[in-house]
Amino acid sequence: MNRNALSKAxxxxxLALAVIASVAVVGCxxxxxxxxxxxxxxxxxxxxxxxPAAPAxxxxxxxxxxxxxxxxxxxxxxxxxxFKAKDKIIASVGTMTSDPAASVAGKLTxxxxxxxxxxxxPVSEESKDFNFAGAGTTNFEISKPDGWPVGKYKVEILxxxxxxxxxxxxxK
Numbered sequence: 788m789n790r791n792a793l794s795k796a797x798x799x800x801x802l803a804l805a806v807i808a809s810v811a812v813v814g815c816x817x818x819x820x821x822x823x824x825x826x827x828x829x830x831x832x833x834x835x836x837x838x839p840a841a842p843a844x845x846x847x848x849x850x851x852x853x854x855x856x857x858x859x860x861x862x863x864x865x866x867x868x869x870f871k872a873k874d875k876i877i878a879s880v881g882t883m884t885s886d887p888a889a890s891v892a893g894k895l896t897x898x899x900x901x902x903x904x905x906x907x908x909p910v911s912e913e914s915k916d917f918n919f920a921g922a923g924t925t926n927f928e929i930s931k932p933d934g935w936p937v938g939k940y941k942v943e944i945l946x947x948x949x950x951x952x953x954x955x956x957x958x959k
Contacts, residue, residue: 844889846919850881851944851952861924868956872934878927878942878954887921896945897927901938902955910940 854863855874863879870876876899884891895917899910911929927942935958944952 842885844884844886844891846882846884846891846893846917846946848880848895848944848946848951849883849922850879851942851954852879852881853877853942853954853956854879857926861926868954870935870956870958872937872958873932874935874958875928875930876935876940876956878944880925880927880944880952881922882917882919882925882946883922884919889920891919893917893919893947894945895925895927896948898943898945899929900941900943901936902940903936903938 852863852866853868854866854877855870856863856865857877857879858864861879863877878897880895880897882895893916894914896912896914898912901908901910913927915925915927917923917925937958939955939957941953941955943950944954
């Protein structure tokens with residue numbers, strides 16, 4: 788073979804290799820391009836917030852009134868803050884619950900005290916356990932057939948052990 792022919796053959800061979808290489812590169816690129824793009828992932832849905840738990844119903848003391856007589860509905864028929872020595876003394880406690888349909892267990896206590904100058908002398912203490920529901924009235928009574936000493940007194944009303952209201956009164 789002559790030199791020219793050999794050169795042409797080498798050139799053709801080099802050209803063929805270049806074409807094959809470029810086809811391979813293009814083929815590889817097509818394979819890369821042909822690969823599907825990664826699926827778009829959506830973040831997991833955020834769960835809906837849970838509504839806050841409703842607070843547990845509570846009982847409270849709304850009013851405390853003093854008197855010497857009450858009707859069958861426990862409402863005072865004679866009210867006042869001054870009593871006679873032989874009067875029956877009633878503390879009428881008005882209660883309510885935060886949810887009128889709910890029943891709330893609790894304890895009411897009345898602590899009666901005679902204020903003898905600077906010294907407080909206990910007179911009586913009474914507690915009542917309840918299942919409160921809605922509005923209600925509870926009465927606490929004290930009496931002394933031979934008469935109360937003249938002076939100043941007070942009654943403390945406690946709900947579940949905590950003083951919630953205090954009323955002062957006098958016996959004349």
